[in-house]
Amino acid sequence: MNIIINSSLDYPNTLDFDKDTCGVSFCREIDFKLIEDIDGIIIGLDRDESDIEQITKNIRQQSNFFIPIITLKEGVSLTTAINKLTDSIEKISKWIDRYDVKSLHLTEVEKLVVFMYLNKIEVLIPQLSTADMRYSYPLAEYFFSDLSTAAQQIMGSDFFKFIDFIDQYYTCNKCSSSKIFFSESCPSCKSKNLSFENFLHCFYCGHINFESKFINVEEISCPRCLKILNRVGEDFDRPLESGSCKVCEQRFTEPKLLAKCISCCEEISPDQLSRNYIYKLALKPNAIHKIEKKASESLELSKNTVMNLVDFIPIVNWLIGTMSHNNEMSITLICLKYNNNNFLHLKKLVADVLNDSDLIGNDHVNNLLYLMVLQPDKKHEVFLNHEDYVGYFGPQVSGKKCTVSSESNVSNFYTLLDSMDDIR
Numbered sequence: 001m002n003i004i005i006n007s008s009l010d011y012p013n014t015l016d017f018d019k020d021t022c023g024v025s026f027c028r029e030i031d032f033k034l035i036e037d038i039d040g041i042i043i044g045l046d047r048d049e050s051d052i053e054q055i056t057k058n059i060r061q062q063s064n065f066f067i068p069i070i071t072l073k074e075g076v077s078l079t080t081a082i083n084k085l086t087d088s089i090e091k092i093s094k095w096i097d098r099y100d101v102k103s104l105h106l107t108e109v110e111k112l113v114v115f116m117y118l119n120k121i122e123v124l125i126p127q128l129s130t131a132d133m134r135y136s137y138p139l140a141e142y143f144f145s146d147l148s149t150a151a152q153q154i155m156g157s158d159f160f161k162f163i164d165f166i167d168q169y170y171t172c173n174k175c176s177s178s179k180i181f182f183s184e185s186c187p188s189c190k191s192k193n194l195s196f197e198n199f200l201h202c203f204y205c206g207h208i209n210f211e212s213k214f215i216n217v218e219e220i221s222c223p224r225c226l227k228i229l230n231r232v233g234e235d236f237d238r239p240l241e242s243g244s245c246k247v248c249e250q251r252f253t254e255p256k257l258l259a260k261c262i263s264c265c266e267e268i269s270p271d272q273l274s275r276n277y278i279y280k281l282a283l284k285p286n287a288i289h290k291i292e293k294k295a296s297e298s299l300e301l302s303k304n305t306v307m308n309l310v311d312f313i314p315i316v317n318w319l320i321g322t323m324s325h326n327n328e329m330s331i332t333l334i335c336l337k338y339n340n341n342n343f344l345h346l347k348k349l350v351a352d353v354l355n356d357s358d359l360i361g362n363d364h365v366n367n368l369l370y371l372m373v374l375q376p377d378k379k380h381e382v383f384l385n386h387e388d389y390v391g392y393f394g395p396q397v398s399g400k401k402c403t404v405s406s407e408s409n410v411s412n413f414y415t416l417l418d419s420m421d422d423i424r
């Protein structure tokens with residue numbers, strides 16, 4: 001277990017922790033290129049909020065995003081912090097190792113899900129940041145390189161359920177920024193140089209003008225025909241228009257609303273803005289199982305692809321057909337049963353013996369089919385004696401018999417497949 005303590009302070013040399021299993025080193029600056037082998041970080045008292053933010057953000061975007069980070073608190077000894085950290089590391093490392101999380105190519109949302117699961121966090125609560133005018137899930141932010149789409153990515157994933165509606169807001173349809181500037185313009189010439197005031201309409205001469213132009217000291221009178229206007233509905237009325245353009249003099253009831261994105265400077269018609277809804281979210285109970293399944297299925301075995309049976313079986317059939325014309329040729333098919341516990345172990349076994357021409361099939365009901373067109377050799381015996389070995393089809397290897405080159409092999413193959421659960 002490797003722990004680093006990020007601090008410029010001197011700490012006493014009398015730290016009390018298990019030095020056989022845990023290595024502790026001090027560093028003033030963390031080199032994030034060399035962080036791969038670190039299991040946990042303690043941040044010293046001399047670091048401020050922005051240092052902590054920076055370190056956390058850097059770590060959460062690495063392949064070992066899951067490592068615990070502890071910030072020292074006044075009055076807590078470094079020994080206590082180290083022991084607390086090693087406890088956390090032990091708790092999470094079992095799951096991390098089983099699924100070989102570092103080598104999995106998890107998406108940013110999946111990393112967040114793993115982190116929440118390991119830290120027993122079930123709910124994401126959005127917060128409105130007034131500084132950058134947007135909603136965010138603060139805990140989740142560390143995992144995303146593009147913060148403007150983080151909330152939408154999280155809500156669009158299948159890992160969370162919406163538990164409480166919080167708010168609705170608009171974002172730019174080009175760059176997703178929520179920094180939108182609204183303004184009003186003239187419907188005719190689009191100028192934003194407008195004035196707003198009530199109008200009056202004189203029934204005697206038809207003159208329409210600002211109300212202020214009709215008001216004299218004691219009465220309302222028309223500035224054009226000079227008639228005194230006493231009764232609304234008989235002498236005058238108030239037209240609905242209240243806006244006028246100072247450039248083209250057009251009068252209007254409703255100005256045209258314009259939106260401008262402050263981030264990308266795009267002018268957008270408001271009806272084209274993206275409408276967003278933000279919710280309080282809870283991790284779905286099966287979220288972590290989906291990632292465990294992905295981990296189990298993602299065999300990254302050098303150049304060899306892991307295939308679905310739909311693609312895999314036609315290749316086997318074609319090879320069997322070819323074998324009936326060519327006595328020189330043989331295939332070997334080994335079936336291995338995998339589960340969450342043995343998966344990593346089997347993956348390593350297969351990776352060790354794999355030839356470039358070999359193919360791996362996964363039936364997604366926990367059977368791994370290992371197909372070789374080359375003759376199996378001594379190194380493949382490891383499978384035949386393995387407890388997770390289910391079946392074998394191929395030339396004779398160490399007493400496991402099954403000969404190739406006749407019709408019967410086809411039925412042997414299907415008998416083998418039949419012996420596996422729900423395979424076709």
Ligand SMILES: [Zn+2]
Pocket residue numbers: 186187188189190191245246247248249250
């Ligand atoms: Zn105008």
Ligand SMILES: [Zn+2]
Pocket residue numbers: 202203204205206207222223224225226227
């Ligand atoms: Zn008039």
Ligand SMILES: [Zn+2]
Pocket residue numbers: 172173174175176177261262263264265266
């Ligand atoms: Zn924009």
